[in-house]
Amino acid sequence: MNINLTLIGQLIAFVAFVAFCMRYVWPPIAGAMAERQSKIADGLAAADRAGHDLEVAKQQADEQLADAKREAAGIIEAANKRAQAVVDEAKEAASAEADRVKAAASAEIEQERARAQEQLMTKVSALALAGAEKILAAEIDADKHADLLKSLAAES
Amino acid sequence: MAANGDSQTVSEYIVHHLTNLTYGKLPGGYERYDGSVVAEPGQWTMAHGADEIAAMGFNAIHVDSMFWSVGLGLVFCWLFRRVAVQATAGVPSGLVNFVEMVVEFVDGTVKDTFHGRNPLIAPLALTIFVWVFLMNLMDLIPVDLIPHSLMLAGVEYQKIVPSTDPNITMGMAVGVFVLMLFYSIKVKGFGFVKELALNPFNHPLFIPVNLFMEVVGLLAKPFSLGLRLFGNMYAGEMIFILIAALFSVGLFWLLPAALLQIGWAIFHILVITLQAFIFMVLTIVYLSMAHEDH
Numbered sequence: 330m331n332i333n334l335t336l337i338g339q340l341i342a343f344v345a346f347v348a349f350c351m352r353y354v355w356p357p358i359a360g361a362m363a364e365r366q367s368k369i370a371d372g373l374a375a376a377d378r379a380g381h382d383l384e385v386a387k388q389q390a391d392e393q394l395a396d397a398k399r400e401a402a403g404i405i406e407a408a409n410k411r412a413q414a415v416v417d418e419a420k421e422a423a424s425a426e427a428d429r430v431k432a433a434a435s436a437e438i439e440q441e442r443a444r445a446q447e448q449l450m451t452k453v454s455a456l457a458l459a460g461a462e463k464i465l466a467a468e469i470d471a472d473k474h475a476d477l478l479k480s481l482a483a484e485s
Numbered sequence: 486m487a488a489n490g491d492s493q494t495v496s497e498y499i500v501h502h503l504t505n506l507t508y509g510k511l512p513g514g515y516e517r518y519d520g521s522v523v524a525e526p527g528q529w530t531m532a533h534g535a536d537e538i539a540a541m542g543f544n545a546i547h548v549d550s551m552f553w554s555v556g557l558g559l560v561f562c563w564l565f566r567r568v569a570v571q572a573t574a575g576v577p578s579g580l581v582n583f584v585e586m587v588v589e590f591v592d593g594t595v596k597d598t599f600h601g602r603n604p605l606i607a608p609l610a611l612t613i614f615v616w617v618f619l620m621n622l623m624d625l626i627p628v629d630l631i632p633h634s635l636m637l638a639g640v641e642y643q644k645i646v647p648s649t650d651p652n653i654t655m656g657m658a659v660g661v662f663v664l665m666l667f668y669s670i671k672v673k674g675f676g677f678v679k680e681l682a683l684n685p686f687n688h689p690l691f692i693p694v695n696l697f698m699e700v701v702g703l704l705a706k707p708f709s710l711g712l713r714l715f716g717n718m719y720a721g722e723m724i725f726i727l728i729a730a731l732f733s734v735g736l737f738w739l740l741p742a743a744l745l746q747i748g749w750a751i752f753h754i755l756v757i758t759l760q761a762f763i764f765m766v767l768t769i770v771y772l773s774m775a776h777e778d779h
Contacts, residue, residue, distance in 0.1 A: 331652075332651065340657075342551075358584065359607070
């Protein structure tokens with residue numbers, strides 16, 4: 330138990346080391362630890378937020394999907410209607426065209442028939458005239474009955 | 486273990502182990518171990534043996550205690566400074582983890598005990614804890630390893646556990662005591678004197694009694710702080726030395742001594758940590774009391 334100058338020496342060393350620790354050791358380490366703590370807390374909060382966001386996004390996606398399905402169903406229905414309408418229209422147009430063609434054809438036939446009748450008339454009257462001419466050649470003077478014949482031809 | 490029975494008795498061996506390497510001033514007229522007489526104004530020299538150390542009185546310094554104490558303090562500073570430079574908010578690893586664990590432990594202890602705001606307390610507690618622990622840790626190095634090696638190199642005495650030197654423990658305790666007084670006066674001002682004078686008997690007649698009791702109580706704090714650590718470490722070191730001395734007694738003692746050595750060393754791992762922790766906690770408690778107004 331010799332108390333001597335060593336005590337003073339140790340006291341000085343003690344003060345020096347505590348001062349060093351207080352100035353150069355503690356603040357950086359404690360600071361880094363506090364910073365990391367807040368960083369981890371932030372990270373955890375962000376993770377929580379992300380989880381919540383995911384939930385919301387899922388919900389939104391579900392809603393959008395349902396909307397899209399509804400819309401698609403609507404579109405399909407409209408398309409079906411439209412197709413039906415197109416078919417009906419086409420049918421109508423086709424029958425109208427058929428009617429039109431039929432009418433045109435019958436008109437042509439009628440025209441054809443009228444012309445044939447007219448030709449036939451002309452030929453029949455000519456024949457009749459020729460026959461009558463031959464029958465009457467001897468007894469009937471052509472010059473005398475010319476006017477009568479002419480008016481006959483014009484009548485038919 | 487190097488207790489050679491021929492030239493050294495067991496008690497000589499023990500005393501040798503408990504003697505510090507001392508550099509000091511021998512008074513004039515002192516007759517040295519080799520018969521020479523010190524000239525009148527005295528002489529600064531290395532001491533040979535306990536008698537010369539006793540003759541040096543206060544004017545002496547334990548070179549070994551100071552060397553190991555300051556050396557271990559530097560180890561602490563170097564180690565923790567390295568981590569302090571590396572420390573970032575990123576992912577810590579290896580040594581950084583370990584140091585941060587220690588820092589967090591000390592910080593937790595300080596926050597549990599000390600409720601004021603003082604940026605000195607936590608670094609002070611950390612320094613005390615790690616430094617005292619490192620000094621105590623020297624106790625686990627086999628008692629003869631370094632002293633005997635140094636003896637072969639020509640250094641006569643060597644005590645490698647600084648905390649078995651009362652100068653070292655009391656030096657730190659005095660440092661803490663000065664801080665206690667400083668903060669008592671700074672925080673309480675005149676209230677500190679009132680606290681000493683009017684406790685526990687709050688009556689003017691009892692002021693001398695109160696003063697005496699409180700001052701004794703106050704002075705007891707650094708002594709209990711420093712001498713507790715010294716006593717524990719000194720006793721532990723003494724037992725290590727006794728066990729080491731057992732090795733030289735005879736072949737029969739070899740195995741029991743080895744077992745004792747291992748057992749005591751394992752137990753001592755607990756003791757050195759506990760003593761470092763107690764020194765730190767008491768420092769915090771005393772400083773906390775210095776900050777509290779009654």
